Amino acid sequence: MFDTVLVANRGEIAVRVIRTLREMGIRSVAVHSDADAGALHTRLADVAVRLGPAPAAQSYLSIERVLAAAQGAGAQAIHPGYGFLSENVEFARACADAGVVFIGPPVAAIEAMGDKIRAKQTVMAAGVPVVPGRTEPGMSDAQVTDAAVAVGFPVLLKPSAGGGGKGMRVVRAKDELPDAIAAARREASSSFGDDTLLVERYVGNSRHIEVQVLGDAHGNVIHLGERECSLQRRHQKVIEEAPSPLLDTAGRASMGRAAVEAARAVGYTGAGTVEFIVDADRPRDFFFLEMNTRLQVEHPVTECITGLDLVEQQIRVAAGERLPIDQSDVTLDGHAIEARLYAEDPARGFLPQAGTVLGLAEPSGPGIRVDSSLAVGSVVGTDYDPMLAKVIAWAPDRETARARLVGALGRTSVLGVTTNAAFLRALLTDPDVVAGKLDTGLIERRGEALTAAEPVPFTVYAAAALALLVESEPAGPVVDRWDVSDGWRLGEPAWTVRRLQAGGGEPVEVRLRGRAAAAEVQVAAGAVPARAIRDGDRLRVTVGDQTTSYAVVHSGGMVWLAADGHVTGLREQERLSSAAGAAVGDGVVSSPMPGTVTVVQASVGDEVEAGTPLLVVEAMKMEHVLTAPIAGTVAELAVTAGQTVALDERLALVTPAAGPEQQEN
Template sequence: MTKRFDKVLVANRGEIAVRVIRGAKRLGYRTVAVYSDADADALHVLEADEAVHIGPGPAKDSYLAIDKIIAAARTSGAQAIHPGYGFLSEREAFAQAVQDAGLVFIGPDPASIEAMGNKSASKIRMIEAGVPCVPGYQGNDQSDETLVAESKKIGLPVMIKAAAGGGGRGMRLVHDAAALLENIRSARSEAENAFGSGQLLIEKAVLDARHVEIQVFGDRHGNVIHLGERDCSVQRRNQKVVEEAPSPAVDETLRARMGAAAVAAARAVNYVGAGTVEFMLARDGAFYFLEMNTRLQVEHPVTELVYGIDLVEWQLRVAQGEVLPMSQDEVLARRRGWAIEVRLCAEDPLQNYLPQTGTVLAWRPASGVGIRVDSYLQQGQRISPYYDSMQAKLIAWGEDRDTARTRLLHALDDTTLLGVVSNKAYLRRILAHEAFAGGDFSTGFIGQHFPTQTIAAMQPTPRHYALAAVALYMDEAFALAAAHDLAPEFIGWHSSHESPADYRLKWRDQTHDLEVLVHDGHVFTIVISGQTLVIDVVRNLAHEFHYICDGVQGKARTARDGNRMWLDAEGEVYCYEDVTLAPVEAASAGSDGRLLAHSDGKLVAVHVQVGDTVAKGQTLAVLEAMKMEFQLSLPVAGKVIAVGAQAGQQVKNRQLLVQVEPQTD
């Protein structure tokens, strides 16, 4: 008999915690948040009815500490726990601990999580249930020799996968037999570090395929249904970037076949609650089981918008022992329109998607018809290095795919995030790309259309530099006017002939000189790189100005941080440093022999000690930030004369890690 509850603890943080808390409160439940030191003022804490502190910033000491989560539920009187996604959501031990504590776990039973938690074991179970699977090897003999032999037997190319993994870790695509052994050992090592298990499986690589997943839902009365498909083919390093429902490649017949296979997979493990069965969809219409995620997915909003339902509400009702709210036919009859989601992340595409930390100087999410934004961001908050880089999900619904796509493009333009480098402009380029607009693409989309050289070309134009100079001038002029109580018409006034002002603006390692002449306080004539631009500021608001350039009126949003000006204009976001009065710069970073942390994070390893001789480009330390590891090196060779931090230590951005005395030729 299911235990009834009226207070729910959400064992998570960020946008999913906010989404679940708001959903539960709408249904009349009291809610409890948990938080680490880093999240003391986070939005999910403010939104919940109650909140319990569970430890320091690192997830292992807080959000991954099962005993602390259970204790928080007992302390607050919560009778049920919703795990969200990530963290403990797919840990059998957590679900079991919740049930052992006499609490309700809002998700599947521990046995179901365990059955699908290992890719090899779940694949064997799926084959027995008649679910189509990719040909491969998932045996217990894990010797290098056996894995190499089985890979050759399957036929190259093959995909090597971590049996216990997810999120792209421990995965390798191998085309050449000579590279098999190296990749097997590399994947095993990565899997051991990420999941505590080096078990691998080998699968035939299905190239040019799509990633299509089916949302399933089961109750405790024997009912299991599916809620159509989501297409998650736009991926980078096997991590999803854009998701949509339905899939451009799935018709009614294929939807029925894939849905039936997903339901069979769920029934095979007596599944209860929300889950997702993931498939590879080949060009010829054949599909193959990948894995089952035994939780709510990041991309669940696109299903909610297309089918007009609330999956969190369904989770709560099923956890209370209720029957599914709708039958299979009733659900499918509700499908209407199209929805597309993008993940807005604090990461830098120009630096190999390096996660970013910092203070949010401006946050204004888009709104409007068909637009939904799930986020936890607040102006002034600090984005820490402890957690995932995703900060928000922007979702758009439309009567058809192109309406949803164009609405989402506009929503990206209308969303402001300044103070931290993000992938906003990168997402916009993906949505605007003709291959995405046409709907004919595979999991190779980003590799094919956004290679390194294309990303490297994402740099500010002279016009964007010019707008930044206008932003700096206007900001300083209005500050001066406010300080001296001057009327707006005196801004830019001269007692003598107008004379240009010189600006020197720096973006990363690029510096441009600009000559700025202001007429009547609002018309700017700017010379940069031999070009002359005329920008007429027609409206100046708080942290935003409207301008006319080349006959077209545009908007620019700004945020000032000392000598740095953040500018969001014309679909691009860049941060410029005003170095007009700055002294001449030193040589390039690292050339002085100082290895500095490039982000807040945890030092995983230090590979050198004082007295060691190191080569140019040699890995000296490994830094972990936002669940990713980065190999740090210097552009010089020399002798180590100081080590400023040790493995396991939390370090700050630009903290000295290693000092090398550069070798002289």
């Protein structure tokens, strides 16, 4: 067994692997970029080594720097986690050349299954059904176009390398292909260093089911049941569960056998996942999608129902040990569901968000597990994937597990960063999700029913204003009346006004008078009595006859409040940059997320139509194309490719085309 292992990753998976290493008595080495200096995984590890600057290509994706860190720290093995170098065949080969054990499958297995084109060809030869499409390597844009037309629309463009939905594009008509191909290649190259694409028929009414396999170097391969991963947005999994509510015993056995044979075909060792797409109306019809030659994000649900630590099994297999069980020993106990907590705003198209974690509450209790990299003070930037944590619930049956997870998410709050927690709760209470009637298009069909921003109650605006009032009041006895900003004056107290804005909504005016412990507050019509009292690290707020205990943080012009599973961020209006200052408001193009401008497609003076692409902003491995909001002339272009931009930063301006009357004048 190894005595030192380097974890070549970051975030919650690095924390997860380090904890197993600690339980096994193995010394752990963390690596980090400058952006992650002081991150939780670096503090939990026995040793932390700097790799380089924030860009992944200069840090987590640098084979040379990762190997140098391993050799410098005396690590005999490297665990790659998932993403980054986990399925990079050159990295696995470099580890072997350097005499460092790669905790993953052999190079040949990564080559066969890490490339989606070769993987499909391999399993086709073994008789496993695959989704119709074209999988020739090295197809040009013209060949991809021809393949899409031949397969028939809608089609799915997929990068041959990597996974996680990065670079995938659904194309529904031929005229969409040029932009879709360019965007898919850009994103694939950025995420995986390889822009090779394949084309598949897009199966709309589908379920995504995957099978966990384990193999050792002694020829033993088993499966540990399946996971349902059908709840997705933009081909990225959101909720996963095990076992699938769709499969019966016979279907489970059939899919499990196919997964094992696929793994055997390439001499697979370690933990891997064989992914299938299943017709929701014909569960016995399944098609091979791909094999992930690594640990999956959703591995905890399998651990919960099998009692196995998959990371430990990976390490033991890499050290040459045999699997401790065979197929007949595998039993599935109960049901587990996982929700992925992302730094994103569902109400704004799931755009990535950034910020500093100012306050944090993570759930616990019977059957609850949290895999997280969060800590107060953690900076959530735009350099990496936006996933922050995973909340997992286990119970003897699916309904109890689902209810436990909804409750756990209600006890999860991250102040300072917008997350998808409320969306996850809404999704888990959707009638079809409750009934187990899942498919990959469900989230898209529900649309605003799941993603619309929840209305902010007037009591939250009042609580935020009271919190600001408490903050401005002297901590001790009042010595001078003029030190208290409560609107006091001779005669009747005056009203003080706060203007607060939630998300992209309209500013709301809150009027206050009196001290926080005995105030009046007015949000809409009519004033009501209110008071705010500090209760340890919380603020106990009473508005009218309603009392709520809030966790409150005020920083950077934002007031964050968390109570009853709801987190609300309110910006003080006077600190907002005024968009109203632009006389041509409809022509302003602002960044919908903090990120980096990767492509500028227009120039000042260009005549454009509404919807013409102007530039591309990328954050957390996701691209967003910004288009002209109106027809007219590009009058201003304030950014260049490679420039970092902030949320809502003004990037361009389109002035409307002159009408007939203006032209005559």
